[in-house]
Amino acid sequence: MNSESIAQIRDEAAASLVPERQQQWEQFLTPMPVAEQAVGLFTESDEPQRILDLGSGSGILGAVTAKRFSAGGSVLAIERDAALARASETSLRQVCDDVMVLNDSVSDVALEPRFSRVILNPPYKKIAPTVIAMDSGDVKVTNLYTAFLVIAIQALAAGGECVAIIPRSWMNGDYFKDFRKWMLRECSLDAMVVYGSRQEHFKDMGILQEIMLLKVSKRAQVKKVTVFPDASPATPLERQSQEMVALRALSMGRDRILRIQRQDARLAGFKTMADEGLWVSTGKLVWFRNRDVLSDDEVVGGHPLYWADNQDGLRMEHPVECDRAQWVTGAADNRHVVLPAGGYCMVNRFSAKEQRHRIYASYLNSDVDFVVDNKLNYVHQGTSRKTIPLDDAVARGLTLWLSSSIVDEWYRQVSGSTQVNATDLRQMPCPSKQQLAVLAGMLSVNDAPDQSLVDETIGGLFEWAKAS
Numbered sequence: 001m002n003s004e005s006i007a008q009i010r011d012e013a014a015a016s017l018v019p020e021r022q023q024q025w026e027q028f029l030t031p032m033p034v035a036e037q038a039v040g041l042f043t044e045s046d047e048p049q050r051i052l053d054l055g056s057g058s059g060i061l062g063a064v065t066a067k068r069f070s071a072g073g074s075v076l077a078i079e080r081d082a083a084l085a086r087a088s089e090t091s092l093r094q095v096c097d098d099v100m101v102l103n104d105s106v107s108d109v110a111l112e113p114r115f116s117r118v119i120l121n122p123p124y125k126k127i128a129p130t131v132i133a134m135d136s137g138d139v140k141v142t143n144l145y146t147a148f149l150v151i152a153i154q155a156l157a158a159g160g161e162c163v164a165i166i167p168r169s170w171m172n173g174d175y176f177k178d179f180r181k182w183m184l185r186e187c188s189l190d191a192m193v194v195y196g197s198r199q200e201h202f203k204d205m206g207i208l209q210e211i212m213l214l215k216v217s218k219r220a221q222v223k224k225v226t227v228f229p230d231a232s233p234a235t236p237l238e239r240q241s242q243e244m245v246a247l248r249a250l251s252m253g254r255d256r257i258l259r260i261q262r263q264d265a266r267l268a269g270f271k272t273m274a275d276e277g278l279w280v281s282t283g284k285l286v287w288f289r290n291r292d293v294l295s296d297d298e299v300v301g302g303h304p305l306y307w308a309d310n311q312d313g314l315r316m317e318h319p320v321e322c323d324r325a326q327w328v329t330g331a332a333d334n335r336h337v338v339l340p341a342g343g344y345c346m347v348n349r350f351s352a353k354e355q356r357h358r359i360y361a362s363y364l365n366s367d368v369d370f371v372v373d374n375k376l377n378y379v380h381q382g383t384s385r386k387t388i389p390l391d392d393a394v395a396r397g398l399t400l401w402l403s404s405s406i407v408d409e410w411y412r413q414v415s416g417s418t419q420v421n422a423t424d425l426r427q428m429p430c431p432s433k434q435q436l437a438v439l440a441g442m443l444s445v446n447d448a449p450d451q452s453l454v455d456e457t458i459g460g461l462f463e464w465a466k467a468s
């Protein structure tokens, strides 16, 4: 049987999914072009392979893998849904004689580390943080896809390879930190294929996350990681732009945040925001838990309240006409939400997909103590426990820096999500406070400069930062 009929079995299985179960078990079946691209990442071999497919659905991934390698291999597929397990059996029997399909949960099957090729497109659901204990050390997982990946990697024989179709979210942020560190210790990161647009693949499945292919292997870290930073499933990978980059050039800081491209050389001379003594915190007021202190009018003993609605280009405005209360009463004082007067750079935690820049930063200098809604991050020079305002010029210079196109590009390479989180911002390359203050003197945030002027001024900074 050819890939067309494997694809047919997949399409028929996709058409007969039961909606509630599809949601519950995340049955988003891989289309053939993505399956072929994923399997294409495995190293060629004349040896028969021991193949494992976790959460096999219609069996498409295991079957395309088995078809790629010589006869005499075996496939073990594990699928929780009985109807899909039967579809897996049908697909796999077309291409392999030694097939075993277990209609079971992946977490209930004990797997020996004996597989040479492991492939998976796991469910992507969030789960309560769970610690998986292993000989190589415990690892905390916060999502089913990383739990499946841990099981997949544990099942690899020495030299074995694993290819996974997963979201991009594991590469950055705090939630996946433990998993990232564990995985980079446990195996070699060989290749990453990041799909540029979300809509193009999984078209019939309504998947909206940014998806990637990840290839890791059970051996020492390869010298260069192969990265396709903007791939499409429509064209063979060998015809798409790729880079070979040392892992060192992709991974940042102790949290091992991973980028999808080598950093722009112009940023190389800068330390991170955290190293420059700039700390990013999240606004402390969760409005729906503090409704009783919100006030539409200024009251004696109260404080101004800043929301994302108060961002007006490069500056914060207050008060503004909007449907959010612009003040809190003095009752907020004992709720640990009030910040000291002074200079800050505020960064929106969420950006709309259509927004040109992912990062939206605005300067604030408040001469009274104030409160920030938790949809905004604020940059100061204290710690996670103590907020210390910035010098005014530093706050203005930082706002310009964070509004530049080069910084936005940097952020996009780190995060595929529209959320802008504090952990990632702390790793961002940043000029020193003195340089930021000089930058503030070159361009005023109060004059609402347009993007090209901001970028031009930042461009000049690279020259004098190098010379200084």
Ligand SMILES: C[S@@+](CC[C@H](N)C(=O)[O-])C[C@H]1O[C@@H](n2cnc3c(N)ncnc32)[C@H](O)[C@@H]1O
Binding pocket: 025, 026, 027, 028, 029, 030, 031, 054, 055, 056, 057, 058, 059, 060, 061, 078, 079, 080, 081, 084, 104, 105, 106, 107, 120, 121, 122, 123, 124
């Ligand atoms: C995203 S789908 C992918 C299916 C298939 N691998 C593919 O690529 O088309 C995830 C599959 O995992 C199955 N699944 C979910 N939880 C599972 C579990 N705990 N154990 C085994 N299979 C599971 C679902 O029923 C579904 O078929």
